[in-house]
Amino acid sequence: MKKILCLAMVSVAVLAGCNDSKPQTKKEIAVNDAVAITASYDSIDAQQLAEHVKVLASDEFGGRSPSSEGEKLTLEYLTKEFKALGFEPGNGDSYLQEVPLVSIEASPDMTLSIGGKEYQYGSDMVIGTSQIVEEIGIKDSPLVFVGYGVNAPEYNWNDYDGIDVKGKTVVILVNDPGYATKNPEQFTGEAMTYYGRWTYKYEEASRQGAAGAIIVHETAPASYGWNVVKNSWSGEQFGFQRDDLNKDRVKVEGWVNSDVAKELFAKAGLDFDVAKQEAAKGAYHVAMGDLTASVDVKNTINTSVSNNFIATLPGRTKADEHIIYTAHWDHLGTDKSLDGDQIYNGAVDNATGTAALIEVAEAFAKLPVRPERSITMLAVTAEEQGLLGSKFYAANPIIAPAKTVADINMDALDVVGRSVDVAVYGLGQSELDNFLEAAVKKQGRVISGDPRPAAGIYYRSDHFAFANVGIPALYAKSGKKPVDEATAKLRAELGPKLGKCYHGLCDEYNEQWDLSGAVEDMQAFFEVGYELSKENVWPKWSEKSEFKR
Structure with missing residues (x-):
């Protein structure tokens, strides 16, 4: 309540300043900017995220296999949500990019x-x-x-x-x-x-x-x-x-x-x-x-055509320069040869990331003044089949790589509460780490390295396709250090189950989930994109990164 009252008081002060005929000072502009980003930042909501996940991971969507009825339903849902947020079609007059598959x-x-x-x-x-x-x-x-x-x-x-x-x-x-x-x-x-x-x-x-x-x-x-x-x-x-x-x-x-x-x-x-x-x-x-x-x-x-989904909030002054957020919408579909449950619902992997695209997009849409650079949301197909959707996009980019400032990827968000740390996969690859570190520091958190370096996670999700064509790419999520004992207890209970459910039939929405950590992560990703969108900065690869070549 105290935070809301403070924001309200600042808002009143800013509005009063707007009625004054005098030009705003740099300090007043900064306060106005802080109010705007705080309101958008706080709009990222666990309950809304959960509702999107429930839809995307429902039995009706059949596991969201490429070129299936589940794909049709997923793309219709994304189109409806992004239209409502004021995001424009990202591929000419279409929200879709066809990806020919076999x-x-x-x-x-x-x-x-x-x-x-x-x-x-x-x-x-x-x-x-x-x-x-x-x-x-x-x-x-x-x-x-x-x-x-x-x-x-x-x-x-x-x-x-x-x-x-x-x-x-x-x-x-x-x-x-x-x-x-x-x-x-x-x-x-x-x-x-x-x-x-x-x-x-x-x-x-x-x-x-x-x-x-x-x-x-x-x-x-x-x-x-x-x-x-x-x-x-x-x-x-x-x-x-x-x-x-x-x-x-x-x-x-x-x-x-x-x-x-x-x-x-x-x-x-x-x-x-x-x-x-x-x-x-x-x-x-x-x-x-x-x-x-x-x-x-x-x-x-069988040959078929699947689709990447792309939606853009055009920038105010540099609309041709884009910050891209990615998540894969697909999962493993339905296996009718099985008895009983046949649907790989893919709730964590990756209904959470797809839902996060909507939540972060809503935060940008609620800004009273659009960012200088464009914000583009890209939900790609066939990640589970070898990152095919993102590979196709990288080979056939709608936005030129030279005009793509960065990619921020969201795949399998945290569902077991808040963490003290944020794990950065590929920590040290690029200057994007610095933007994330500044964002999570405001949350009282720190960034940490890859908790499973042997798994090669940086090469296993859709940001990899962007990195391969030289676009700095960030992939991070809540780390392993729980914020309190209650969270530690929840992780001890749900962690083993979640591990067993990876690419399994039991990857379904669970009312026991605690999405507060996912919210903090999305808020940090929003702030990183916001900072990139208003600055004339192009994050660089580190000297040691293989992608610098």
Whole structure:
């Protein structure tokens, strides 16, 4: 109440000043500005956020799979909300940017045959293909262990050096060597680089001419359990429509669990743990005896068009310069092969981020004077399929990268109360950290580094596509230090459940959630964008950032 009374008193004083014929002083303008931003800042509301999440994560929206009825409902909802806020279509006269997709769904009726044993889909392995063909496979393809499957000249590391893998199936460890050794001089130590991502490993195996690529899943270095592999890489897998049908990719790509891997290494006369140790010492590969792999993949292929959603609040004096906020609207959809619950509602991931776009947009819309620069909200499609929507946008930008000041990404917001700290993924990458630090300092909070550096989070959400084209990108959320004992207790209760629900059927809205931390994060993101929108400043990459290149 005291805060509201103070604001009211300041507002009266400002209004009185407006009636005076004298020009306002710099101090009066500053007070007026403070009132405006405070009112907008305070408009970001937990209850409103919850209501948006409930709609987006409802069964009616069916898990928001790209090119589904759930997409149609999501885009209609976003259009309605942003129109009401006064945000204009961001793509000419349209709120949509078409993203041509192809879905490839491998039949689960397959087995992977190695060493006289048939390994089962889902429980032992998940295999598919990126090639856009109805049927493909490998037969008697020799297995070769290629360590981490990395070719990185800047780290003087090439696991493929001196070996021809054409026609062979490479077996690869997840993450990169620095994770295994924790040596800060090896790659980036425990913090994952892009070389540790599964996407890179398939890409490099393809460049090397391999027939197949199989990644060994281990929960710690992958940063997620086997259930995520099973749920995320089975069913429809989306990619871009391409004239070459992705014929440059390996024929088959997939995962085996660690128990299968240990069995295969033993059959090859190798010790899995010893091989891992050797692979972490330096570039490494070894043939896996006379083991060969065979598998037939039969696909159902559909082409479709999904959409990115883009809405803009034009700037007052520099409308061609934009601050972009991103979140992915999509999730995993519905799996009708399941008994009982079939819907991956995606409440945390990422109805929270999509709802946050609306809340932050509303805060900007409530400013009595528009910012000098434009504010653009971009909800992208097919993030769960490999950041496809943001990659497509980066390759086909509606706003030129040279006119994009920064990207602020919101993905899977905090739902378990307030934190003392704000975790910045990729801390030290750019000067955006300084803007965020100033914003959270006003909240009595501090910024901290990535709480899970080994997970490579900075390479796993939509800001990555912006960083790849040189646009400074910020990705942060509430940290791990609870603000009080009650919050610590809530986290102890809900934390394990939330972890198990990642990419699971149980990622649904929960009345036990405490969205106060999400509100603080959104308020900080709003302030960062507000400060960027009124200053003639272009945040720079740090000298050590790989994206500066």
